[in-house]
Amino acid sequence: MCGIIAYSGNRSATPILLNGLRKLEYRGYDSAGIAIHSNNSIHIYKQEGKVENLVKSIGDYENDSTHMSGNLGIAHTRWATHGPPTTDNAHPHGASASGEEHNIALVHNGIIENYRALKSRLEGEGRVFHSDTDSEALSHLIDSYYDGDLAKAVSTALKEVQGTFGIACLAKADPGKMVVARRGSPIVIGLGDDETIIASDASAIISHTRQVIYLDDNDVAVIQGGKVDIRTLDASPVVRDIADIDWSEDAAEKGGYEHYMLKEIFEQPTAISNSIRGRIDTDRGTSVLAGLQLEPRDIVDLQRLVIIGCGTSMNGGLVGEYAVEDFAGMLSEVEQAAEFRYRNPIVGSKDMVVAISQSGETADTLAAVREAQCKGALVAGLVNVVGSTIARETGRGIYLHAGPEISVASTKAFTCQVSVLLMIALKFARSRRLSHEEGIKIAKEIERIPELVEEVLKQNDHIAKLAEDFVDYDNMFYIGRGYLYPVALEGALKIKEISYIHAEAYHAAELKHGPIALLEESMPVVALLNEGPGKEKTLGNVEECRARKSPVLGVITAGDEEAKINCDWYIEVPASPHYTATITSTVALQLFSYHVARLKGCPIDQPRNLAKSVTVE
Ligand code: F6R
Numbered sequence: 252m253c254g255i256i257a258y259s260g261n262r263s264a265t266p267i268l269l270n271g272l273r274k275l276e277y278r279g280y281d282s283a284g285i286a287i288h289s290n291n292s293i294h295i296y297k298q299e300g301k302v303e304n305l306v307k308s309i310g311d312y313e314n315d316s317t318h319m320s321g322n323l324g325i326a327h328t329r330w331a332t333h334g335p336p337t338t339d340n341a342h343p344h345g346a347s348a349s350g351e352e353h354n355i356a357l358v359h360n361g362i363i364e365n366y367r368a369l370k371s372r373l374e375g376e377g378r379v380f381h382s383d384t385d386s387e388a389l390s391h392l393i394d395s396y397y398d399g400d401l402a403k404a405v406s407t408a409l410k411e412v413q414g415t416f417g418i419a420c421l422a423k424a425d426p427g428k429m430v431v432a433r434r435g436s437p438i439v440i441g442l443g444d445d446e447t448i449i450a451s452d453a454s455a456i457i458s459h460t461r462q463v464i465y466l467d468d469n470d471v472a473v474i475q476g477g478k479v480d481i482r483t484l485d486a487s488p489v490v491r492d493i494a495d496i497d498w499s500e501d502a503a504e505k506g507g508y509e510h511y512m513l514k515e516i517f518e519q520p521t522a523i524s525n526s527i528r529g530r531i532d533t534d535r536g537t538s539v540l541a542g543l544q545l546e547p548r549d550i551v552d553l554q555r556l557v558i559i560g561c562g563t564s565m566n567g568g569l570v571g572e573y574a575v576e577d578f579a580g581m582l583s584e585v586e587q588a589a590e591f592r593y594r595n596p597i598v599g600s601k602d603m604v605v606a607i608s609q610s611g612e613t614a615d616t617l618a619a620v621r622e623a624q625c626k627g628a629l630v631a632g633l634v635n636v637v638g639s640t641i642a643r644e645t646g647r648g649i650y651l652h653a654g655p656e657i658s659v660a661s662t663k664a665f666t667c668q669v670s671v672l673l674m675i676a677l678k679f680a681r682s683r684r685l686s687h688e689e690g691i692k693i694a695k696e697i698e699r700i701p702e703l704v705e706e707v708l709k710q711n712d713h714i715a716k717l718a719e720d721f722v723d724y725d726n727m728f729y730i731g732r733g734y735l736y737p738v739a740l741e742g743a744l745k746i747k748e749i750s751y752i753h754a755e756a757y758h759a760a761e762l763k764h765g766p767i768a769l770l771e772e773s774m775p776v777v778a779l780l781n782e783g784p785g786k787e788k789t790l791g792n793v794e795e796c797r798a799r800k801s802p803v804l805g806v807i808t809a810g811d812e813e814a815k816i817n818c819d820w821y822i823e824v825p826a827s828p829h830y831t832a833t834i835t836s837t838v839a840l841q842l843f844s845y846h847v848a849r850l851k852g853c854p855i856d857q858p859r860n861l862a863k864s865v866t867v868e
Contacts, residue, residue: 252862253342253360254278254328255438256455257419259429259474260446264324265312267448271455272302272326274503277511277657278452279862280328281336285309286343286356286421289321293353293423297341302328323429325419327358330862333366334383344387346394350379354423355394359386360451361415361436362867369411389416397422402473405430406484409471415614415866417451432471436866437612437640440464442493445477452636452864453496454503454655461496465638494638503655510855512658512749516841517708519663520701523834525652526667530674531698536690537681538674538697543631544647545603550682553603556583556675557628559591559619560607561865563661563744564668568607569737570833571672577830578680578693589615589868591622598628605631605648605675609656609664610864611639618868620644633671635664649675658856659863660749662841665741666704666834673697673830696831706809706825707838714839717804717820718846724775727752728766728801730759731779732789734829735836738779738806742840749858750848759785759792770799777840780817781824781832782808793817804843806836 256271258264268285283305284297298305312319327342334340345353363369366385373391374380380387389408396404401422409416415435422428431438431449441448441456441463448459456463464479466472470489472481481489508514515522530538556575558568568585575583586596588606592615598604604623608616611634620641623630632641632648635656642648651667674697681690721727727746731739736758743756757766759778770776776796780789793803794817805818808826815821822843824835848855 252278252330252864252866253451254280254455255325255358255360255417255419255449255451257325257358257429257431257449258446259323259427260443260476261322262446263320264322265309265319268324268326269302269306271448271450272305272328274455275328275451276302277659277856277863278328278330279659279857280330282329282338282341283327284341284343285324285326286345287319287321287324288421288423288426289318291423291426293345293356293421294318295343295345295353295356297338297343299336299338299341323421323427325356325358325421325429332362332867333385340382340384342386344382344384344390346387346390348378348394352423355390355397355420357386357390357393357418357420359389360417360866363389363412363416364414365412389418393420399424401425401428401430402471402482405432406471406486409434410484419449427475429474430471431466431474433466434468435614435617438466439638440466440472440474440479442479443477447474447477447479449474454657457496457500457503462493463496463638464491464493465643467491497637498654503657510658510845512660512662512845512855515656515658515663516838516845518654519666519838520704520708522653522663522667523670523704524701525654526670527674527697527700531694533691533694533698536687536694538678538694540649540674540678542647542649543675547682550679552601554582554601556581556679557598557602557604557623558583558585558607559588559604559616561588561613561615563665563741564607564609564616566737566741566744567665567668567672569740570669570734570830571605571676573734574673574676574830575679578676578685579683581679581683588613588619592618596622596626598623598626600627603629603631605633606641606645607633607668608641609635609661611636611641612864612866614866614868617641617644633668635667659858659861660745665837669834670697670700696828699827700831700834703825703827703831703835704838707835710822710839711842714822714842715846718843718850720820721775721847722850724752724773726773727754727775727777728762729754729756729777730762730789730792732759732785734833735779735781738833738836738840739777741837742777742844745841745844746847748861749844749855750851750853752847759789762792763795767795767799770796770801772800772802775802775804777804777806778818779836780805780807780814781829781836782811782826783829783832790814790817806839
C-alpha cells in the first residue's frame with residue numbers, strides 16, 4: 252500500500268528520499284513522487300510506474316544546485332485507490348489558490364471519505380484540481396487555511412476530514428518546516444543527529460537511526476531539523492515515548508536470495524525459534540506468555556477465545572481455533588475481521604479476542620479490535636511489527652519476533668503465528684484440563700518445530716523440479732481435513748497470489764458436494780495427506796480425484812509408501828502431530844508456490860494489485 256518517506260536536516264534530501272522510496276517498494280505501489288523545498292520554491296516530480304522511472308525523470312540531481320538540492324522534502328509511493336495509477340494521480344499533490352506555483356505540497360496515506368464534498372466546495376472557491384484523488388482535496392484544504400502557520404492550517408483542515416490519514420506536508424513560505432500527522436495510518440518519526448526522517452514504516456528509516464517515535468491517532472508533529480514538537484489537533488502539547496527498533500538493516504535486505512520471499516521462507520527456522528524462545532516451560536508442560544496478562548484463574552473464567560484476522564493471518568487463526576478446542580476443550584472461533592466488525596458480534600467480558608496481524612495496521616482487523624473493546628471483551632494482539640497500531644491499541648498481546656517481512660506474500664509470519672497460537676492453546680489447556688504429562692509432550696513438540704522446518708527446506712530442489720510440471724495449469728484444488736484444512740486454504744492463497752493460478756481450497760469432504768464436477772485432467776489437486784487422523788479418508792478422496800483423471804500432488808509424511816503410490820507427485824515432510832504438521836506442510840507449499848511463480852516469471856515479491864499492509868477497507 253502507499254508509502255511515505257520525508258526528511259528534514261542538514262543533508263541533501265533527494266538521495267535520502269529516493270533510497271527511502273526503494274525501501275518502501277515492497278509494500279506494493281504503482282506510481283511515485285517527490286517534493287523538495289529548495290531556493291524558496293517547492294519542486295515536485297512524479298511518475299507512473301516504478302521508482303526508477305521517477306529517478307530518471309529527475310535527471311542529474313547530484314549536480315543540480317537549484318531544483319533538488321534542498322534539505323527538506325517529502326516523497327511517496329502510491330497504490331491506487333481513487334483514480335488510476337497515472338502521473339497526475341501520483342503524490343505529492345501541490346496546491347495554491349492561483350494554481351500557478353505550489354504553496355503547499357502533501358503526501359497522504361489513507362482515505363479521505365468526504366473528499367467529494369470538500370473538493371466541490373474548494374472548486375466553488377475557484378481552485379483547480381489536477382487529479383482524481385481524494386488526497387488533492389486535503390492539499391487544497393490545508394492551503395485554503397494557510398496564513399503563515401502550517402501546523403495550524405493542517406490541524407484546522409484535519410478537523411474537517413472524515414476518514415484516515417498519515418500525512419507529511421510542506422509550505423513554500425516555511426522553508427525549514429514540515430508537518431506530519433496521523434489518524435488510522437501509521438507515521439514513524441526517526442530521530443537522528445540534527446535530522447529527522449519520517450516514514451510510514453520503520454524499514455525506510457532503519458539505515459539512518461534506530462530511535463523512533465510512533466505517532467498516535469490525531470497527533471500533529473512539527474518537524475524542524477532535529478526538533479520534533481508533537482501536539483494534539485487542538486494544539487495541546489503531548490509527549491510520546493521514544494522506542495528502539497530491535498532489528499538490523501540486514502534483516503530487511505535480500506541477503507543473496509533471488510527474492511525476499513525465498514529468503515523469508517528459509518528464515519523460518521530462526522524466526523520460529525525467536526517466536527518461541529523463552530516462552531516454553533517444558534518442566535511444567537506449559538508456555539509463558541506474560542504479554543497476555545492472564546492468571547490461570549482468568550483463563551478458567553473465560554468462556555471463549557475468538558480469533559480475528561484477514562487473509563493469511565486468518566488462516567493461521569484457524570489452526571489456533573482447532574488447537575484451543577483440541578488441547579484446552581475450550582470454545583474457540585475464527586472470524587474474518589471485516590465480517591466481525593460489521594455484524595454486531597456477540598462478544599463480552601467472558602470472551603478473549605485475539606487479533607492476528609503481521610503488519611499490525613490492517614484496517615479491518617483494527618476496526619474489529621475496536622468493536623471487541625467496545626463490547627467489553629479482553630482483546631490481545633498477535634502482531635509482528637513492533638509499535639504498530641494494533642499492538643499499541645490492544646495494550647496486551649504477544650509479538651511474533653519474526654523480523655521484517657518484506658515480500659508481499661506472507662510466509663514466516665504465518666508459521667510464527669501458528670507457533671504462538673499453539674503456545675496460547677497450551678497455556679489455556681494447562682489452566683483448564685490438560686495433564687502435566689500431556690502438557691510436556693505438546694511443549695516438546697512445539698520446541699521441535701524449527702528443526703522440522705529445516706528438514707522441509709532440504710526438499711527445496713525436489714520441489715523446484717516438480718514445480719516445472721505445474722506452470723501450464725490454470726486452475727488447482729487444494730484439499731485437507733482437520734488441522735490440515737487451514738493448510739489447504741493457505742496453500743491455495745499462496746499459489747494464487749504469486750503465480751496467478753486460480754486455486755480453491757476445500758475441506759476434503761466438501762469436494763463431492765459440488766466441486767467434484769470440475770475434476771478432469773486439467774485440474775490438479777494438492778492433497779494434505781500427513782499421517783494422522785483423517786488421512787485414510789483423504790486418501791479415499793484422492794482416489795475419487797484420480798478416477799476422474801485429476802493428477803494429485805500429495806504432501807505426505809516421509810516414508811509413507813501407501814500415500815506415495817496414490818499420488819502423481821509428492822513432497823515428504825517429517826513425521827509430527829497434525830498440529831505441527833500445519834507448519835511443515837505449509838512450508839512445503841510455500842516453496843511449491845514460489846517455484847511455480849518463479850518458473851512463470853511472475854513478480855514474486857510484489858504481485859500485481861497486492862499491497863503488504865492493507866490500510867483501507
Ligand atoms: C497473503 C497476505 C495477506 C495478509 C492480510 C492480512 O500472503 O499477506 O493475506 O495476511 O492482508 O495482513 P496482516 O497480517 O498484516 O493483518
